Amino acid sequence: MVVLSSPSSKPSTKRIDWQAIAREFAQVVGKEGVVQRKEELLVYECDGLASYRQRPALVVLPRTTEQVSALVKICDRYAVPFIARGAGTGLSGGALPIENSVLIVTARMNQILEVDLANQRVVVQPGVINNWVTQAVSGAGFYYAPDPSSQIICSVGGNVAENSGGVHCLKYGVTTNHVLGLKLVLPDGSMVDVGGKVAEMPGYDLTGLFVGSEGTLGIATEITLKILKTSESIHVLLADFTSVEAAGQAVSDVISAGIIPGGMEMMDNFSINAVENVVATNCYPRDAEAILLIEIDGLAVEVAANSQRVEAICRQNGARSIRWPPIRRSASPSGKAVKPPSLPWAKLALIITCRMA
Numbered sequence: 001m002v003v004l005s006s007p008s009s010k011p012s013t014k015r016i017d018w019q020a021i022a023r024e025f026a027q028v029v030g031k032e033g034v035v036q037r038k039e040e041l042l043v044y045e046c047d048g049l050a051s052y053r054q055r056p057a058l059v060v061l062p063r064t065t066e067q068v069s070a071l072v073k074i075c076d077r078y079a080v081p082f083i084a085r086g087a088g089t090g091l092s093g094g095a096l097p098i099e100n101s102v103l104i105v106t107a108r109m110n111q112i113l114e115v116d117l118a119n120q121r122v123v124v125q126p127g128v129i130n131n132w133v134t135q136a137v138s139g140a141g142f143y144y145a146p147d148p149s150s151q152i153i154c155s156v157g158g159n160v161a162e163n164s165g166g167v168h169c170l171k172y173g174v175t176t177n178h179v180l181g182l183k184l185v186l187p188d189g190s191m192v193d194v195g196g197k198v199a200e201m202p203g204y205d206l207t208g209l210f211v212g213s214e215g216t217l218g219i220a221t222e223i224t225l226k227i228l229k230t231s232e233s234i235h236v237l238l239a240d241f242t243s244v245e246a247a248g249q250a251v252s253d254v255i256s257a258g259i260i261p262g263g264m265e266m267m268d269n270f271s272i273n274a275v276e277n278v279v280a281t282n283c284y285p286r287d288a289e290a291i292l293l294i295e296i297d298g299l300a301v302e303v304a305a306n307s308q309r310v311e312a313i314c315r316q317n318g319a320r321s322i323r324w325p326p327i328r329r330s331a332s333p334s335g336k337a338v339k340p341p342s343l344p345w346a347k348l349a350l351i352i353t354c355r356m357a
C-alpha cells in the first residue's frame with residue numbers, strides 16, 4: 001500500500017480546506033491540471049485491483065519536476081497525504097487513494113527527454129509509456145528490455161516503483177537492471193538526483209533502493225534508462241504437449257542444458273482456449289494440454305545451434321508438434337528492429353482488466 005506523507009507532517013485533526021488546496025494547486029499547474037469534480041474523480045478511485053475503491057479528494061496533473069515539488073510542498077504544508085499514480089495498471093493497489101488524499105498523476109509527464117544512442121541511454125519523464133521507449137529507438141536497432149505484459153499502457157514511473165518485469169526478464173533482468181539514474185521529489189518536496197548515466201556509481205546504491213519501493217520513498221520525475229542492441233537473430237518456437245508436466249520438464253531441460261532463452265512462456269489448456277475465444281489467433285491448438293513459446297536470440301550462429309537443441313529437447317519430452325511462427329522481435333536487413341508485441345494472453349488479460357474496471 002502506498003501513501004506518502006512528509007516525515008514532518010502530522011495527520012491533521014482540523015477540517016481540511018480542499019478549496020484552498022485546489023486553488024494553490026491551480027497556481028502551480030493551471031486550473032486544467034486540477035481534477036475536483038466528483039464524477040471525474042471516479043476515474044481515479046482504483047488501479048488494476050478494481051475490488052478496492054476510494055475516491056481521492058483531489059487529483060493533480062503536473063508536467064515538470066518543479067511542479068511536482070511545488071505540489072508536494074503544498075501537501076506537506078496542509079499535512080495531507082499524497083500518492084503517485086502512473087497509468088493505474090498496478091495489480092496490488094499501489095495507486096489506490098486513501099480517504100482525504102491527493103493523487104499526483106504523471107500522465108502529462110510524458111516526454112522522452114534525451115536519446116543517447118552512442119551510450120545506449122534514454123532519459124524519460126515518468127509518464128512515458130513503457131513501449132514508447134522501444135518505439136523511440138527501434139529504428140536505430142535498439143530496444144528497452146523490461147516488458148511487462150501491460151507495456152502498451154503502463155508508465156515507466158510505475159515500472160520503476162514496482163520493479164516490473166516481463167517475458168524477457170529471465171535473460172535480461174527486471175526494471176532495476178535497466179535503470180541507471182533518477183531525479184526524485186522527496187516527501188518534503190525537495191529534489192534530488194540519484195545514480196547517473198553510468199552503471200555502478202560510487203556510494204550507496206540509492207537507485208537500487210528506490211526501484212521497487214512502490215512509491216513510498218518519493219516521486220520519480222526523470223528516469224535514465226539503459227537500452228540494448230537488438231539481437232542479430234531471433235527464432236521463436238511453438239511446441240504443444242499432451243501434459244503440463246511434460247512441458248514443464250522441457251523448460252527444466254532447456255535451462256539445465258545451459259540455454260537461456262530470450263523468453264519462455266507456458267500456456268495451459270484453459271489459457272489457450274481463453275485466448276482463442278477472445279483474441280482468436282488461430283495459432284494455438286485448442287486440444288493441447290500445454291504449449292511452450294520459446295524465443296531464442298543472440299548471434300545468428302548461436303541461435304541456429306540453440307534452436308536445434310531446444311527443438312530436440314521438446315521432442316524428447318513428447319512435444320506433439322513443433323512450429324516456428326514468424327519472429328516477434330528481429331533485426332531486419334536494414335538494421336531496424338521490431339519490439340515484440342505482447343503475447344495474445346497478455347492482450348486477453350488487458351481486455352479482461354478493462355472490462356472489470
Ligand SMILES: Cc1cc2nc3c(=O)[nH]c(=O)nc-3n(C[C@H](O)[C@H](O)[C@H](O)COP(=O)(O)OP(=O)(O)OC[C@H]3O[C@@H](n4cnc5c(N)ncnc54)[C@H](O)[C@@H]3O)c2cc1C
Pocket residue numbers: 002047048083084085086087088089090091093094095106126147148149150153154155156157158159160161162163164165166167214215216218219220221346349350353
Ligand atoms: C493486463 C496486465 C498485465 C500486467 N503484466 C505485468 C507483468 O507482466 N509484469 C509486471 O511486473 N507487472 C504487470 N502488471 C502490473 C502493472 O502493469 C505494473 O506493475 C506496472 O509497472 C504499473 O505501472 P503503472 O504506470 O500502471 O503504475 P500505477 O499502477 O499507476 O502505480 C503503481 C505503483 O507505482 C507508484 N508510482 C507510479 N508512478 C510513480 C512515480 N513516478 N514515482 C514513484 N512512484 C510511482 C504508485 O504509487 C503505485 O504504488 C500487469 C497489469 C495488467 C493490468
